[in-house]
Amino acid sequence: MGAITTKNDKKRPKWQTSVDFFFTIAAMTIGLGNIWRFPYLCYKNGGGVFLIPYILSVILIGFPLFFLETSLGQYVGKGMTKAWAMIPLVKGIGYANVMITCYGNSLYGVVLAWACRYFVGSFSKVLPWTTCDNSWNTENCVPLRRNFSHSANSSFIEVNASATRTSGTPAAVEFWERSVLGVSSGIDEVGNMQWNIFAYLIGLWIIAYLCVFKGIKWSTKVVYVTASLPILMLVVVLVRGVTLDGAADGLRYYLRPDITRLGDPQVWMDAVTQVYYSYGIGSGALVTLGSYNKYHHNVYRDSIMVALVNSGTSFLSGFAVFSTLGFMAKQHNTTIDLVAESGPGLVFIVYPQALSMLPLANFWNALFFLMIVLLGFDCLFVFHECLVVSIMDMFPWWYKQRWGREIVQAIFAVLIVIVASTMITEGGIYVFLLVHDYASAGWCLFFIGTCEFVGISWIYGKDRFWRHVRDMLRTDMRTPWITFCWKFAGPGASMAILVYWMSLYKPLMYNKTYVYPEWAQAVGWCMGLSSCMWIPGYAVYRLLRARGTLSERFKSVVSLSRLECQLDDGKVSAICDAVTKIGSDRYETSINQDDPFVS
Template identity: 40%
Template sequence: MTEETDKRGSAEEHGQDKQDPEEGVQPRGKWANNMEFILSMAGEIIGLGNVWRFPYLCYKNGGGVFLIPYCVFLFCCGIPVFFLETALGQYTSEGGVTAWRKICPMFEGVGIASQVIVIYLNIYYIVVLAWAIFYLINSFKSPLPWSSCANPWNTDVCFSRPGLFANPELFNKDSNWSFLHNISASGYEDYYSNFNETFLLKVSSPEEEFWENRVLRMSHGSGLGDVHWDLALCLLFAWVICYFCIWKGIKTTGKVVYFTATFPYLMLFILFIRGVTLPGAADGLKYYLKPNFSKLAEPNVWCDAGTQVFFSYAVCQGVLTALGSYNKYNNNCYKDCLVLCCLNSATSIFAGFAVFSIIGFMAHDLNIPISDVTASGPGLAFIAYPRALSLLPGSSFWAVLFFLMILFLGLDSQFVCVESLATAITDLFPSRLRRPGAREILVLVIAVTCFLLGLPFVTEVSWMLNISTVCPVRFLFPLIERNGGDVGMNANGGLLRCSFVTSPLFLMTGLHFQGGIGLFRIVDTFGPSGTSLLLIACAETLVVSWVYGADRFYDNIEDMIGYRPSPVLKYCWMFVTPLICVATLLYNLATDSPQSVYSELFGSSASTIAALLIATPLICIPVYIFIALRRDPNNMTTPSKDLRQVSPDKPVLTLCNLVIFQAQRRPNRNPEERNTKTAEELTSFGID
């Protein structure tokens, strides 16, 4: 038996599923082809953040200059961690928890922490799809329901072509304010000098009122309101779609992604072509990419770039490990990861052209500055962009295309996250969950549980508003009173607090909002938070490079793909990525006070909620270190015997030709046993 044949046979052992000796247990599946893996990964990492976050960050942080810090974080953190997680899954053929248990039992908690993040995402991220479905259904109406003020949910201050001071002539002396319940602006001039960012008077646009009054359902009260049946049905429908995309495992997931991962590109391309042909599009694109090199000196710009890379590339969530685990052992995951990273970043940049061309048109049409219509997150997808689409001829057609794109962008990210969780649980209990029918039941339990936990996110919203003394009671009291607000006055005669039943007339820093959207934002901020992701990324790179051994992992990768990746990755894992993660984390902790900000949403409970969301995944790491110490203190860092080690005698870590850690001389099996096993496997494949 030659050495080449021996190596080939051993590789085949990892390339094929290993049958569990227990009767009735099904083998672990594999992707039918490499394209299924590529599209599944693309569907996960290319999502809503590419469309509604990256373009906004680009214009906010210096236009084209933002690409400099973005690329620094991409090459120093994003790509190294992305490849590490994918290669780990392919090498171990295990999900996001058991993969870490196999290479280093002591740090199984790293995998558990990533799955807690995935649970957060499975519960709240799909709410965006429910909103998209709700908008999609309404997009078939003509005219679009958010394009006019002639709807039951509109208020008296709704105007179809609004904007920040869309009618500046109203603020001239002796101007007529009869449209606001016959209130004149005479006397307002005395207070105009105090009219700053603390208090901005703003009439409501129909798009804002549709989002606030029809979708979010603002009401007077506190805490979570009633669950609205139409949004709950949209959420249920989103879960039904998600369930049937993955209920049979990668057999269905691999086929569904052919459509869900490619269709958004078609929609994005169509919207791009339409956008760049509109008047004002060039101004929008210029605003999007115009470089401002002074921004490079601002630390916030670099933090925004790092945050975007971590979120956009879905690292530290266990999803990449789960998807990589279904690869054949000799798949070239290194090349695949580089292609996927380039595709993701290119999609983000291209999406910016589609978004800002439309925003430029809207600013041109409304004759307002572009800065007044730019937005990110739900504000872009459900207010700014629908407003722009309503200005186009054939607006219903374009609205349908846009919300179909939003739906499919979020759908494949959602069901791949559910697939990751199901894979992790199945690999933890293979003897019970790899039986016929068990997979379908497991995914159904996950879907039903997450659906029920997601219902609070579709409850109505309660508005409360704190107003400083800059505004006179005689001017604002009638407005608030007529809109059902409760008014309290301070000693200086100013408004101390106002609570609104209908759309707020005023936007300022003292705004309180509770209910579904408040809960969504706090979970979105503190669930998959930057703190959690940075610490998990730091732990992953340190475990692989310094505990398991970067050189040993490079040997494993070479055994899989046939050559060693760039040595730059090794030094990123050992030094660069952990240092950048720690520096970014320290800066965030030193400059931000997010818990105090979000206490405006939920009062004193915000700090507790935020602390629990952040601490829950992170506490898993030290807890499992303690468990490993109690379970088997002599083998806390010893890899599983099941892992193939082609060079067990080589040092596990070297640095500048100096041996840092010697080899752990523990081959999987002796040569005679391995050759006998290989001969048996080759015979089973018909090879003599």
């Protein structure tokens, strides 16, 4: 099947080598969740036993959906907004992906700005989160040295931000809450802008813009560093951690099996959730990155390699984290469960304290936070590239404009900075958690993932799509487990987790003490619906726009019509193989191209 290139395709770059695709995908998927979420979930959910539901989730949901998205992008050759036009009834998935990417990138920028504050602080003569003589400290502040004791009679002050502080507040907690966040009393008290954090945010986005404003030819040069260097740093932190006194105790807590935990549905939900987060599925970025591949690129091989590297990094990070936490617990003569924490509490409170107890504390803190910045930074600019390219695919005339890409990149960078700036005020942490829990994670990803499975397997046809995959890979291989997962296991498990998540819904809380007001929760649900409602909304729009009886309308929007499949030269795309055998491996609609809502 020969390739046919349209005028707009000529403006669209391709990966120069197959390694570019692998490194970029790896850089995007290996992020902060591998460091601050997986190790804690493994410890919380039965230690090594958690690997059973995690690996099953990877096999049944993670890898099949990962491969589905990348192969769809490669087959169609367009970003997330145009790729799903192959199935007009579910084209709304592409728009839902765009919204998820916007929300997610605004969160990533804020987290990286926080990490930059710690990285810069690591070069201070005295680490600012270890002392109590700073302008932000209170009279209840307890410096790190007072926590340090080998005595069995000494009292330990909990370092978790959510802990009840009867004996005082650790210096690291005050630095995080009063200096970095400047936490107000609630979401309705916006307060002042944290200008130093805002400066880091602006600086990060300027660098990100310079990495992507010329497209993947520039960004791939950066991603080789940002993808590989954090892994090397993680290995260095791991080697140092396992040599510490008490490391064995931490690793024992991390991997200690508790087989009874397998009967808890929460364990399985945590496993599926972690797979969705760490594999980047449901965001649409994989579709867009796959679209840069050449038609016959072996995307199946790369998907397997990325899955192994991603899950391996998550598992490896647990050794680095819990060996250090074991050291910290032994120094304080306490247990791991009192220092183990997930999310920002681990990265910005617990770990800085643990590293500050080591010789050359400034070096280890700087190394750790540089690793965090690099892990998140490649996600930031890769997601931004995927977002902008998908928008330009909706409005292809931007490809023809001089500086068109650069202008669109700048517009969306500014818009995301504006959104992110609401999260770096004194009330910003409340906005951050609201966007994270409602708009960019959780039920939204499960719903989108379910719709992707259903769209390909039940509406377009799993066997039909698998024929396209075999044509791309130039192979007759048969992997019934993938098509089984596409049609049954993947959508079934994703829907089950979605229903279970809904059944456990509780009002959002901060620090286990502040309950979000009802109006804030309503705003959160609206943000979530702003992504997901595109899917049923666009399906209804296409059905209403079609002609005939309901069954005739449904049949007309299951796949593109012959007219909608026409290329600029009048030939017809391969995605309409049911209509004609004349085809190519790329499509470009020729009708109403100025209207992004018409396929």
